Amino acid sequence: MHEGTPLRGCTVGVTAERKADEISALFERRGARVLRAAAMHTVPLPEDGELVAATEAVLAAPVDHVVAITGVGFRGWLEAADQLGLGARLREHLRSAELVARGAKARGALRGGGLGDAAWTSPTEESREVLDHLLSRGVDGKRVVVQVHGEPMAEFRERLRRAGAEVLPVRVYRWTDPVDLPALDRLLDAVIAGEVDALTFTSAPAAANALGRADRTGRGEELRKSLRGSVFVACVGPVTAAPLVAADIPCALPDRSRTAALVRLVSEQLPRWRAAPGS
Structure with a gap:
């Protein structure tokens, strides 16, 4: 060497x-x-489409849990909300919920976005562990916001629904073949x-x-x-x-x-x- x-x-x-x-x-x-x-290649979703509808659904009623999966995705959501004039309202709306982070970057995005520290962060940075944490807490009748990364996380969301949760997916970007x-x-x-x-x-x-x-x-x-x-x-x-x-x-x-x-x-x-x- x-x-x-x-x-x-x-x-x-x-x-x-x-x-x-x-x-x-x-x-x-x-x-x-x-x-x-x-x-x-990462493609941000149009601000006037799916992301706007997801944000409005989150704001329609109080939420109990907010799950940040990726730092870049959660920051992107808050930045898009700011551009739409909904940033301050969204932050205030999310502060009363339990904040859950998949890993250190997602936890940093929660803090950097003005929401405070996560109540729980996955030690292994795996979505499966986040799911286990939520299910152990009990989600029946709860509104759970899941900042979804480029994959739809269909199984993750379905497990929460089967446990009685109302799941609110927020997809900030999707992935395609490289440029x-x-x-x-x-x-x-x-x-x-x-x-x-x-x-x-x-x-x-x-x-x-x-x-x-x-x-x-x-x-x-x-x-x-x-x-x-x-x-x-x-x-x-x-x-x-x-x-x-x-x-x-x-x-x-x-x-x-x-x-x-x-x-x-x-x-x-x-x-x-x-x-x-x-x-």
């Missing part, structure tokens, strides 16, 4: 959309050759060809869409074979890793769900992983 540049001679794939420049620079500083390709789809195809081809040593993911939709894109283009099995054997796969946290784990693809996770920790993990473990017999 080269001191200061432990990734010299390694090629790292970066699939992030947000913070791609920052993550790539951190890897390059450690000597890596970086192949960048966003695996998904530069050919770049993603080139990265997948490089992984399959054995030209990538490590592939990194910072969001579950990116992981799911990378696999989905490979499936849609007839390369799904080849990609999975590479990710199960010749490529060191690293995810920023367990939520991000979930689509890969479901596909039986081993993933390395840092101790903390942060991009800097992800870069450190790859820097420390990839050289040893490449040197290990059979890698």
